[in-house]
Amino acid sequence: MAMCGRYLYDKSEQVLFDYYNEIRQRDGEIPDSAVDIIYPSSQVITLGANPEKEIVPALTKWGFTGFKPNQLLINARIETAREKKMFKEAFETRRIIFPMSAFYEFSVNKDPYTFSEPKHVLYVGGFYRMFNDPKTGQRQAESIILTTEPDEVVGQIHHRMPLLIAAQDVKKWILDDTFAFQYQHSTHQKLMAHAV
Template sequence: MCGRYLYDKSEQVLLDYYNEIRQRGVEIPDAATDIIYPSSPVITLGANPEKEIVPALTKWGFTGFKPSQLLINARVETARDKPMFKESFETRRIIFPMSGFYEFSANKKAYTFSEPNNILYVGGFYRMYSDPKTGQRQAESIIITTEPDTVVGQIHDRMPLLIAEKDVKQWILDDTFAYQYQHPVHQNLQAQAV
């Protein structure tokens, strides 16, 4: 995935997630909606202690080994093998709800991929991280990628791991289910040149 996605609050489900966070007294920066870039605060879905699926804010990207390094994606094929990702994938899976995502062709032309009248649910995970400068703890999140379907494959060699809406809770809570979820669900994705 090429570092941008869309969160359009004119879509009622996405607006509901946004409003639910605000009703808990959390201020949501403007960067968390519209076109989303790496290092932005983002709205994600995860499990609370009662195992209910709730929206929350995380920062998109894991701080890397160097201060300026930001890791925004993890391959589903290797996420459980890499020391930086293994524990988070196994214990803190989340969903990135979105309107669509961007991919770039080999000649750097941008395309958006979306499904008309539906939001997309993308698999991911998070970790708690202490900022070395401030000491403040924050949740950092990563999007999981997989091999592209036939629509995205015409443009790019990777895509986000799309999770069916009916499978969101299982993805977050059921380890066996999540470990076997290696390919995107069939969606009616449409590509549009930007």
């Protein structure tokens, strides 16, 4: 797996609570799986553009349904996302952000670590597609997290990391194709590693 399959959404952080609360007030209840420790196939809080080009939070299911039974694709490499048939159109037209408190990675010895920037929310680049679930017949938004080469902190533990976007670049990532297509590496952030 290119990136450990979980991250932390701590809604005691004001910014993350505001996203959570905006969805709750607009759409009603939010599943418990959308907060705290987040796992693949969960409904998760992501940021995207509405028809008026405003950045708003919404729920998407983390993971693309694959071609094989029970296959779930949860991440894609930024270096090759536009070359893959399954990812190209979604990446080019429906980019989103996964806001989070921290992400998890495992060392080669399977020891878990969290990576975070104290007192700052992490914004991770991704994209989504609309998919008709053959089991339920329902249309749903499925999302993927993008990964990139690790920085010096994450690289000591794992060979990939989520594609971090600076807070001031969130809107550009979502709406500006030129910016997004040239964006290959995480912005420099002061990540700290913590053994779990």
